[in-house]
Amino acid sequence: QxxxxxxxxxxxxxxxxxxxxxxxxxxxxTSYGISWVRQAPGQGLEWMGWISAYNxxxxxxxxxxxxxxxxxxxxxxxxxxxxxxxxxxDTAVYYCAREIAESDAFDIWGQGTMVTVSS
Amino acid sequence: xxxLTQPPSASGSPGQSVTISCTGTSSDVGGYNxxxxxxxxxxxxxxxxxxxxxxxxxxxxxxxxxxxxGNTASLTVSGLQxxxxxxxxxxxxxxxxxxxxxxxxxxxxxx
Numbered sequence: 001q002x003x004x005x006x007x008x009x010x011x012x013x014x015x016x017x018x019x020x021x022x023x024x025x026x027x028x029x030t031s032y033g034i035s036w037v038r039q040a041p042g043q044g045l046e047w048m049g050w051i052s053a054y055n056x057x058x059x060x061x062x063x064x065x066x067x068x069x070x071x072x073x074x075x076x077x078x079x080x081x082x083x084x085x086x087x088x089x090d091t092a093v094y095y096c097a098r099e100i101a102e103s104d105a106f107d108i109w110g111q112g113t114m115v116t117v118s119s
Numbered sequence: 120x121x122x123l124t125q126p127p128s129a130s131g132s133p134g135q136s137v138t139i140s141c142t143g144t145s146s147d148v149g150g151y152n153x154x155x156x157x158x159x160x161x162x163x164x165x166x167x168x169x170x171x172x173x174x175x176x177x178x179x180x181x182x183x184x185x186x187x188x189g190n191t192a193s194l195t196v197s198g199l200q201x202x203x204x205x206x207x208x209x210x211x212x213x214x215x216x217x218x219x220x221x222x223x224x225x226x227x228x229x230x
Contacts, residue, residue, distance in 0.1 A: 035219070044222070045165065045224075062218065
């Protein structure tokens with residue numbers, strides 16, 4: 001079946017970096033874009049950015065520009081999101097999600113990865 | 120990147136209907152037909168319920184419907200069922216920043 005499986009929970013210190021993976025299966029990876037969305041504890045959803053699995057083009061949320069990098073490895077159908085210079089307010093569940101072509105809607109979501117930033 | 124405005128809560132009895140609003144601006148909701156709605160149960164990933172204002176993905180019951188008027192989009196859940204109790208988020212493409220904005224979220228309670 002179509003699914004996205006994410007890497008496990010992470011605990012990081014302030015100032016460190018984290019890299020979360022998202023492995024796709026059940027569909028042609030390069031035919032869809034992947035977005036990353038995060039949710040702080042008890043809070044709403046926040047879009048972080050998007051990457052085309054076809055050509056690697058990216059579009060990042062302005063507030064994260066310079067701290068986030070999204071990449072893909074088409075040989076393993078895996079997307080990655082790296083966030084640097086972590087702060088306590090980066091503590092959140094991070095989701096990857098497949099985008100329905102040209103609709104800005106996400107039909108398949110990963111299970112989420114909890115990233116905790118604490119000294 | 121600005122959050123779209125949703126009411127914090129909404130409720131209804133089983134079998135009734137509930138409508139959730141999502142208010143933005145002409146730069147997002149009002150300017151594009153790229154409004155989506157997501158349902159999220161506690162501890163779970165969001166689930167797509169409506170996309171492109173009023174389209175339903177396969178498998179989503181037709182009790183869920185979407186619409187838009189001006190800068191406000193709406194999600195209506197008809198024939199409320201216990202399993203509809205969840206948080207609901209809208210989202211919209213925001214052309215001014217070439218980004219995606221989410222709504223503040225609405226907790227739907229089935230009385």
